[in-house]
Amino acid sequence: MELIALSAVSFAYPDGTRALTGIDISIGAGERVAVLGANGAGKSTLFQLFNGLLRPTMGTVTFKGRIVEKAYLKEVRRMIGMVFQDPDDQLFSNTVHQEIAYGLINLGLTGVRMEQAASWALQVAGLAGYENKSPFNLSGGEKKRVALASVLAMQPEVLVLDEPTAALDPIGAAKIIKLLNGINSELGITIVFATHDVDAVPLLADRVYVMDKGEIRLSGCTAEVFARKDLIRAHNLRLPRVAHLAELLERDGICRLPALPLTIGQARKALQEHLARGGTGNE
Numbered sequence: 183m184e185l186i187a188l189s190a191v192s193f194a195y196p197d198g199t200r201a202l203t204g205i206d207i208s209i210g211a212g213e214r215v216a217v218l219g220a221n222g223a224g225k226s227t228l229f230q231l232f233n234g235l236l237r238p239t240m241g242t243v244t245f246k247g248r249i250v251e252k253a254y255l256k257e258v259r260r261m262i263g264m265v266f267q268d269p270d271d272q273l274f275s276n277t278v279h280q281e282i283a284y285g286l287i288n289l290g291l292t293g294v295r296m297e298q299a300a301s302w303a304l305q306v307a308g309l310a311g312y313e314n315k316s317p318f319n320l321s322g323g324e325k326k327r328v329a330l331a332s333v334l335a336m337q338p339e340v341l342v343l344d345e346p347t348a349a350l351d352p353i354g355a356a357k358i359i360k361l362l363n364g365i366n367s368e369l370g371i372t373i374v375f376a377t378h379d380v381d382a383v384p385l386l387a388d389r390v391y392v393m394d395k396g397e398i399r400l401s402g403c404t405a406e407v408f409a410r411k412d413l414i415r416a417h418n419l420r421l422p423r424v425a426h427l428a429e430l431l432e433r434d435g436i437c438r439l440p441a442l443p444l445t446i447g448q449a450r451k452a453l454q455e456h457l458a459r460g461g462t463g464n465e
């Protein structure tokens with residue numbers, strides 16, 4: 183089932199900045215989709231159109247086939263959970279527990295049901311024990327997890343995350359990737375995320391839209407998109423590091439793998455197979 187769809191969408195900010203032009207996007211239930219683009223490409227602007235925080239200047243935005251407009255906003259915002267780029271834009275409560283409870287109370291949950299939903303989200307986000315801390319006294323990575331937990335508690339159908347791995351240390355980034363993959367596979371929640379972290383994309387996306395200067399320049403499954411090396415670079419991005427290494431090994435005549443590996447796991451398997459074939463160079 184198609185959830186989020188944008189058709190011929192353009193958007194300009196009130197000061198005249200043309201942030202999006204002619205965007206066509208379709209996101210189906212259960213997908214894991216990356217919107218990849220350099221700084222200023224239009225990713226955050228695009229995400230704000232999904233749930234009606236911004237209205238398109240031209241074109242249409244639909245959720246489950248219905249146009250995202252005033253009368254539909256409450257429902258859309260219940261179904262699309264938005265985790266902002268900067269957790270400080272999202273967090274406002276005195277304690278982590280209040281932060282999670284706020285959205286649940288707004289949904290009409292009280293008492294035991296509210297507490298159960300809150301502790302479930304805290305548990306999933308690895309925040310058990312943080313209930314009474316102030317969100318403002320947490321580290322950047324912990325704040326991100328509180329923002330995620332507060333959205334997840336409401337059990338949205340789609341999680342839209344703006345730069346989920348930005349400002350996280352390597353362990354923190356790996357944890358959030360694992361967490362989001364679990365949320366997708368175990369809870370069936372659709373994941374859409376914006377990033378310029380090319381190394382994270384193959385670990386967390388089945389499909390990619392590449393944006394540059396407010397337009398979608400390339401889209402397809404993750405392997406197809408990264409196979410367009412020149413285009414990726416033309417849009418101020420790069421290949422995942424392991425893919426770049428494979429490219430250099432091939433260029434230097436050391437080994438040629440049948441497909442470009444995008445993750446350490448893929449590279450390891452491809453190299454093992456290459457060595458098992460007795461391959462040493464570009465034979």
Ligand SMILES: Nc1ncnc2c1ncn2[C@@H]1O[C@H](COP(=O)(O)OP(=O)(O)OP(=O)(O)O)[C@@H](O)[C@H]1O
Pocket residue numbers: 195196197199200201219220221222223224225226227228267378
């Ligand atoms: N409130 C605003 N008013 C005017 N122009 C804006 C506003 N917010 C963003 N822009 C402009 O819109 C364009 C797209 O910005 P956007 O924040 O969507 O990019 P982004 O891809 O999310 O970038 P980043 O990776 O840095 O987060 C940029 O040229 C930016 O300067």
Ligand SMILES: [Mg+2]
Pocket residue numbers: 225226227267344
């Ligand atoms: Mg942004």
